[in-house]
Amino acid sequence: xxxxxxxxxxxxxxxxxxxxxxxxxxxxxxxxxxxxxxxxxxxxxxxxxxxxxxxxxxxxxxxxxxxxxxxxxxxxxxxxxxxxxxxxxxxxxxxxxxxxxxxxxxxxxxxxxxxxxxxxxxxxxxxxxxxxxxxxxxxxxxxxxxxxxxxxxxxxxxxxxxxxxxxxxxxxxxxxxxxxxxxxxxxxxxxxxxxxxxxxxxxxxxxxx
Amino acid sequence: xxxxxxxxxxxxxxxxxxxxxxxxxxxxxxxxxxxxxxxxxxxxxxxxxxxxxxxxxxxxxxxxxxxxxxxxxxxxxxxxxxxxxxxxxxxxxxxxxxxxxxxxxxxxxxxxxxxxxxxxxxxxxxxxxxxxxxxxxxxxxxxxxxxxxxxxxxxxxxxxxxxxxxxxxxxxxxxxxxxxxxxxxxxxxxxxxxxxxxxxxxxxxxxxx
Amino acid sequence: xxxxxxxxxxxxxxxxxxxxxxxxxxxxxxxxxxxxxxxxxxxxxxxxxxxxxxxxxxxxxxxxxxxxxxxxxxxxxxxxxxxxxxxxxxxxxxxxxxxxxxxxxxxxxxxxxxxxxxxxxxxxxxxxxxxxxxxxxxxxxxxxxxxxxxxxxxxxxxxxxxxxxxxxxxxxxxxxxxxxxxxxxxxxxxxxxxxxxxxxxxxxxxxxx
Amino acid sequence: xxxxxxxxxxxxxxxxxxxxxxxxxxxxxxxxxxxxxxxxxxxxxxxxxxxxxxxxxxxxxxxxxxxxxxxxxxxxxxxxxxxxxxxxxxxxxxxxxxxxxxxxxxxxxxxxxxxxxxxxxxxxxxxxxxxxxxxxxxxxxxxxxxxxxxxxxxxxxxxxxxxxxxxxxxxxxxxxxxxxxxxxxxxxxxxxxxxxxxxxxxxxxxxxx
DNA sequence: CAGTAACCGAGACGGTACGTCTCGTCTTAGT
DNA sequence: ACTAAGACGAGACGTACCGTCTCGGTTACTG
Numbered sequence: 001x002x003x004x005x006x007x008x009x010x011x012x013x014x015x016x017x018x019x020x021x022x023x024x025x026x027x028x029x030x031x032x033x034x035x036x037x038x039x040x041x042x043x044x045x046x047x048x049x050x051x052x053x054x055x056x057x058x059x060x061x062x063x064x065x066x067x068x069x070x071x072x073x074x075x076x077x078x079x080x081x082x083x084x085x086x087x088x089x090x091x092x093x094x095x096x097x098x099x100x101x102x103x104x105x106x107x108x109x110x111x112x113x114x115x116x117x118x119x120x121x122x123x124x125x126x127x128x129x130x131x132x133x134x135x136x137x138x139x140x141x142x143x144x145x146x147x148x149x150x151x152x153x154x155x156x157x158x159x160x161x162x163x164x165x166x167x168x169x170x171x172x173x174x175x176x177x178x179x180x181x182x183x184x185x186x187x188x189x190x191x192x193x194x195x196x197x198x199x200x201x202x203x204x205x206x207x208x209x
Numbered sequence: 210x211x212x213x214x215x216x217x218x219x220x221x222x223x224x225x226x227x228x229x230x231x232x233x234x235x236x237x238x239x240x241x242x243x244x245x246x247x248x249x250x251x252x253x254x255x256x257x258x259x260x261x262x263x264x265x266x267x268x269x270x271x272x273x274x275x276x277x278x279x280x281x282x283x284x285x286x287x288x289x290x291x292x293x294x295x296x297x298x299x300x301x302x303x304x305x306x307x308x309x310x311x312x313x314x315x316x317x318x319x320x321x322x323x324x325x326x327x328x329x330x331x332x333x334x335x336x337x338x339x340x341x342x343x344x345x346x347x348x349x350x351x352x353x354x355x356x357x358x359x360x361x362x363x364x365x366x367x368x369x370x371x372x373x374x375x376x377x378x379x380x381x382x383x384x385x386x387x388x389x390x391x392x393x394x395x396x397x398x399x400x401x402x403x404x405x406x407x408x409x410x411x412x413x414x415x416x417x418x
Numbered sequence: 419x420x421x422x423x424x425x426x427x428x429x430x431x432x433x434x435x436x437x438x439x440x441x442x443x444x445x446x447x448x449x450x451x452x453x454x455x456x457x458x459x460x461x462x463x464x465x466x467x468x469x470x471x472x473x474x475x476x477x478x479x480x481x482x483x484x485x486x487x488x489x490x491x492x493x494x495x496x497x498x499x500x501x502x503x504x505x506x507x508x509x510x511x512x513x514x515x516x517x518x519x520x521x522x523x524x525x526x527x528x529x530x531x532x533x534x535x536x537x538x539x540x541x542x543x544x545x546x547x548x549x550x551x552x553x554x555x556x557x558x559x560x561x562x563x564x565x566x567x568x569x570x571x572x573x574x575x576x577x578x579x580x581x582x583x584x585x586x587x588x589x590x591x592x593x594x595x596x597x598x599x600x601x602x603x604x605x606x607x608x609x610x611x612x613x614x615x616x617x618x619x620x621x622x623x624x625x626x627x
Numbered sequence: 628x629x630x631x632x633x634x635x636x637x638x639x640x641x642x643x644x645x646x647x648x649x650x651x652x653x654x655x656x657x658x659x660x661x662x663x664x665x666x667x668x669x670x671x672x673x674x675x676x677x678x679x680x681x682x683x684x685x686x687x688x689x690x691x692x693x694x695x696x697x698x699x700x701x702x703x704x705x706x707x708x709x710x711x712x713x714x715x716x717x718x719x720x721x722x723x724x725x726x727x728x729x730x731x732x733x734x735x736x737x738x739x740x741x742x743x744x745x746x747x748x749x750x751x752x753x754x755x756x757x758x759x760x761x762x763x764x765x766x767x768x769x770x771x772x773x774x775x776x777x778x779x780x781x782x783x784x785x786x787x788x789x790x791x792x793x794x795x796x797x798x799x800x801x802x803x804x805x806x807x808x809x810x811x812x813x814x815x816x817x818x819x820x821x822x823x824x825x826x827x828x829x830x831x832x833x834x835x836x
Numbered sequence: 837c838a839g840t841a842a843c844c845g846a847g848a849c850g851g852t853a854c855g856t857c858t859c860g861t862c863t864t865a866g867t
Numbered sequence: 868a869c870t871a872a873g874a875c876g877a878g879a880c881g882t883a884c885c886g887t888c889t890c891g892g893t894t895a896c897t898g
Binding site for chain 5: 667670680
Binding site for chain 3: 730745824832
């Protein structure tokens with residue numbers, strides 16, 4: 001993820017591999033303690049036992065560093081097999097909410113999204129590292145539901161991809177909004193209500209088509 | 210919205226009323242040009258033709274100022290009467306997306322949300338000035354749909370309030386995620402697909418209950 | 419000497435007068451301890467109990483600051499009245515050597531001269547603050563010698579000014595070279611030898627003219 | 628001049644002889660373009676087509692490197708035979724001034740002198756490489772003047788050596804001060820005036836003794 | 837209608853972080 | 868054992884904002 005070293009990759013001392021991991025871990029630790037706006041790259045470097053120059057050699061700035069540090073968190077998400085589509089969705093929503101309850105994700109994620117509204121390269125980095133990377137969960141869930149006969153198989157591939165995007169926006173959007181904006185609890189009651197509306201909506205809308 | 214003047218409001222020169230409006234307008238202008246992270250209070254003061262001291266006398270800091278400046282934007286939202294619940298929702302979603310397309314809203318909103326993850330007073334300010342204030346749209350929409358006979362009347366007031374919150378999270382969340390995170394277009398196709406799933410979901414979930 | 423405040427001299431908080439003196443004293447202290455090349459403006463600011471910004475608001479950089487700090491040292495020079503021109507010169511030469519023996523003068527003076535070879539504004543600052551300012555000693559000495567009848571009165575004012583410059587170059591140059599470059603002792607023997615050659619030269623050259 | 632290679636000079640690849648010359652030339656070129664304070668060893672290495680490591684293996688640091696680079700410049704000085712002592716002195720003074728007009732000498736020389744005030748090893752290096760090395764000019768000049776009968780032969784060898792030092796301080800000091808500190812022109816007028824005073828002084832002081 | 841208290845602009849203040857630069861060292865691979 | 872290349876920890880650079888403070892001056896209530 002960090003900017004690669006001198007392209008030819010030959011001469012000179014190679015970059016320390018350990019430094020990358022230490023920097024990302026230090027970034028998350030600093031996010032927990034200080035939040036995004038009080039996080040400074042000098043402090044991250046100190047925590048990582050690394051010079052500031054080393055950090056700037058690998059990432060262009062705070063935003064890109066935080067994207068990479070946060071992106072790793074979402075790779076922990078797994079789609080549990082609970083027997084039904086509804087239960088699977090409830091499971092993944094709870095996991096997602098649990099990650100968003102962690103301070104390093106809370107303040108980091110929204111902040112880089114805010115920055116990305118004025119920086120196209122950053123928006124792409126977020127899309128590639130976080131958004132598109134987690135759409136796998138929607139694909140897996142749908143495939144599993146189709147195998148169980150809960151959903152009909154795909155016909156139109158364009159329509160199919162559009163549906164994945166929509167579902168991802170609805171699920172991720174609702175959870176993010178609940179956790180971070182309206183700041184209500186993501187408990188069993190809320191998750192069950194949300195899943196019920198979503199499943200009904202998918203069945204209803206799909207059936208009408 | 211700004212911190213009120215000396216308590217009882219007695220002696221001394223009163224605060225300039227014009228300054229408040231000038232400061233909020235200057236804040237929005239600065240958000241458009243610079244985005245949240247490069248916005249400085251010194252610059253806002255200069256744009257507003259006001260001393261930095263004046264600004265700090267009225268707002269505790271950048272975050273609170275931006276919340277107030279952004280909150281005014283969402284008051285423009287209106288629920289159009291297009292004859293059906295689906296059409297009403299589509300209308301308000303498009304308006305919401307239009308506001309989120311404006312740079313002063315894009316970068317300001319997400320940034321203060323990010324900051325609010327570490328500042329409870331700020332979270333409350335956001336909830337009061339932006340979130341709760343716009344739930345009126347959901348209430349209006351439901352009332353109108355009930356008047357039309359598209360939705361059954363309320364029975365349980367607790368359940369009713371919970372449903373408003375859920376719907377608000379789902380609508381606002383999906384639009385925010387689409388606009389700012391996955392960064393896809395909010396066009397007719399997407400809005401129709403979203404509304405279809407939502408309406409079916411509400412009907413299905415409501416009917417099953 | 420420092421850059422003056424906002425010209426109009428009216429609005430705003432006035433500059434602290436104490437800060438100037440504290441900064442120049444701190445600069446000399448740092449020169450003593452660290453020498454010119456290891457002197458940092460951040461350290462000077464700390465010693466003076468002042469913020470770095472305050473320092474940069476008043477001086478453009480290290481060179482100008484050191485010139486001002488060092489210039490004050492040479493204002494201590496006095497032309498003693500020892501009865502004869504030769505004795506007066508010996509007195510002032512010994513004083514000059516004593517100043518050049520102090521570490522704040524030694525490393526500061528040569529360093530700014532070195533820098534001035536590439537910076538015309540700095541060269542002018544040195545000339546105005548140090549060189550021209552101390553030519554008073556030559557003028558005083560000559561006037562006193564003329565009063566005593568040791569030297570004839572001036573006739574041509576152009577020639578007179580040229581002679582002052584030459585004598586200053588010869589005296590200051592010899593002492594500086596002895597102290598700082600060839601690094602020999604400036605003791606009674608050396609001073610007497612130097613003065614003897616100089617006085618004879620002045621008499622001889624003057625007489626021939 | 629550079630630090631010698633592995634003591635006895637046995638095993639392994641021998642040091643490139645060309646590198647030394649290239650480094651000193653690159654140092655002078657960098658002095659011309661950048662001056663002492665902006666000269667960096669990394670830049671010198673690049674100009675010389677040499678790795679930074681190579682440079683540090685041969686010189687302890689910037690100061691020593693610059694001393695060696697500048698010292699070579701003064702070896703160009705020659706004592707011309709113009710028939711009289713006065714004319715010889717004028718000739719060598721003009722040559723000296725011409726060297727001090729070159730930017731690599733101007734900024735390099737004073738800077739290392741400044742550094743030498745806090746570094747005894749450096750002062751010795753300067754004295755050995757530059758000062759003592761050029762005293763040959765004074766010795767040659769005196770010998771030639773004695774051969775012509777312009778000066779009496781030496782009697783006391785201690786006194787003789789002391790006189791050489793004094794004359795060197797007076798000549799070099801005056802020229803350096805004129806060129807670099809008071810920053811006036813070293814033209815025919817100045818040189819003639821200076822030489823006149825000096826010669827008279829030597830004659831007068833010598834005669835009186 | 838005089839006093840005075842709170843406001844206003846301007847700008848200097850002590851801090852802190854920025855992102856860049858150079859230092860002198862170290863670690864590669866290649867000669 | 869040397870070389871070029873380049874990453875490394877360290878730390879100063881000069882700039883930009885922060886939020887506070889100190890000024891002289893301006894209102895508009897209150898006594």
